[in-house]
Amino acid sequence: MAEQKPLRILHCFRSPVGGIFRHVRDLVEEHSRVGHEVGILCDSSTGGEHEDRLFDDIRPYLSLGLTRMPIRRSIALSDIGVIWETYKNIKSLRPDVLHGHGAKGGVLARLVGSALRVNRYRVARLYTAHGGSLHYSRSSFGGQFVLRMERLQEYFTDALIFICEYERDTYAKKVGRPRTKTRLIYNGIGEREFQIIPTRSDAVHFIYVGMLRDLKGPDLFVDAFAKTERLIGRPLSALMIGDGPDRERYRDMMVERGLGKRIGMLPPMRVQEAFAMSRNLVVPSRAEAMPYIVLEGLGAGKTIIASRVGGIPEALGKNSPALVTPNDADDLARAMAEALTTPGWHDAAMPSIESVKSTFSASVMAKDVLKLYYQLVERPPASESYEASVNLS
Numbered sequence: 001m002a003e004q005k006p007l008r009i010l011h012c013f014r015s016p017v018g019g020i021f022r023h024v025r026d027l028v029e030e031h032s033r034v035g036h037e038v039g040i041l042c043d044s045s046t047g048g049e050h051e052d053r054l055f056d057d058i059r060p061y062l063s064l065g066l067t068r069m070p071i072r073r074s075i076a077l078s079d080i081g082v083i084w085e086t087y088k089n090i091k092s093l094r095p096d097v098l099h100g101h102g103a104k105g106g107v108l109a110r111l112v113g114s115a116l117r118v119n120r121y122r123v124a125r126l127y128t129a130h131g132g133s134l135h136y137s138r139s140s141f142g143g144q145f146v147l148r149m150e151r152l153q154e155y156f157t158d159a160l161i162f163i164c165e166y167e168r169d170t171y172a173k174k175v176g177r178p179r180t181k182t183r184l185i186y187n188g189i190g191e192r193e194f195q196i197i198p199t200r201s202d203a204v205h206f207i208y209v210g211m212l213r214d215l216k217g218p219d220l221f222v223d224a225f226a227k228t229e230r231l232i233g234r235p236l237s238a239l240m241i242g243d244g245p246d247r248e249r250y251r252d253m254m255v256e257r258g259l260g261k262r263i264g265m266l267p268p269m270r271v272q273e274a275f276a277m278s279r280n281l282v283v284p285s286r287a288e289a290m291p292y293i294v295l296e297g298l299g300a301g302k303t304i305i306a307s308r309v310g311g312i313p314e315a316l317g318k319n320s321p322a323l324v325t326p327n328d329a330d331d332l333a334r335a336m337a338e339a340l341t342t343p344g345w346h347d348a349a350m351p352s353i354e355s356v357k358s359t360f361s362a363s364v365m366a367k368d369v370l371k372l373y374y375q376l377v378e379r380p381p382a383s384e385s386y387e388a389s390v391n392l393s
Contacts (some may be wrong), residue, residue, distance in 0.1 A: 079087060129162075162185070164184075
């Protein structure tokens, strides 16, 4: 078999924060190390010092560079200019693969990739939703619009990657059975992240780590913390680590309930530092796909109490007592109290690190994604003969 040539891979996404950014960083590092040229195109208006440090970590792997431009979260007239600038930037990089992540990243990658294909330039167009538009309800006008746009874009998509069974099943239910190639490829974490992180001597009882916005449930964390204190009958301690648009509202909520001195707030930091601050990680999300914070917590040996949403049951085990009813502070408080008071609760509720490692490994994830890239680059889809027959130049 002939040796496969190195690929030029460009990842497009909007906001360089959270799980999407983590997912892309892992792919960038893994694929660059085996000789591929990789680049990133993302928003310039989000992220802070923490994200700047993460970009610095992967900059040596970005042989196609880091391109940042303003990309709004919502649909706006300014998107026309963004698409044109994106087209010019991507055309100059001449990628073999355009991989869009999240709703806006998926639009940019597929539209620009299709424009290049019309002009006789071959490029593979992939999309990973990471939850994103799949969180919308079909019963709302906005949801109907977004989900129908997802369906329409299948005509400009060479492959859909789903990061968990939940995302694959939700897509089929809300958008429809895919009419293009699909793959289920789980998120994964690196070898160095499968290490037990001991807690500090001044550790708190619980930590929340993530974006401070209602979708992720920080308000539920505050409410459940107060209820857990009442269940146990003594004061507890906690930390909320992260940043987001609703930070001050959560701070006010804690102060109003007299919890300001028992729940601290810290800015974003590396998860290894955060995990040292508690044995117990609470993930009270109202919606998720396959959150990295759960995988990272499992790799570090933490006890995780999480909402039964998205792919979380696939990671913790569908019958784990650590799974709680979504949007239910009472059930969350029950599990938090049990984690503190029930002997052996961690071992009963958490999967073994070995079982997590066998399924959720970054190296396996990267190999499977790369295999799909090559299938698309080396075997063009049937639609290409039509696209190549049209020339806009």
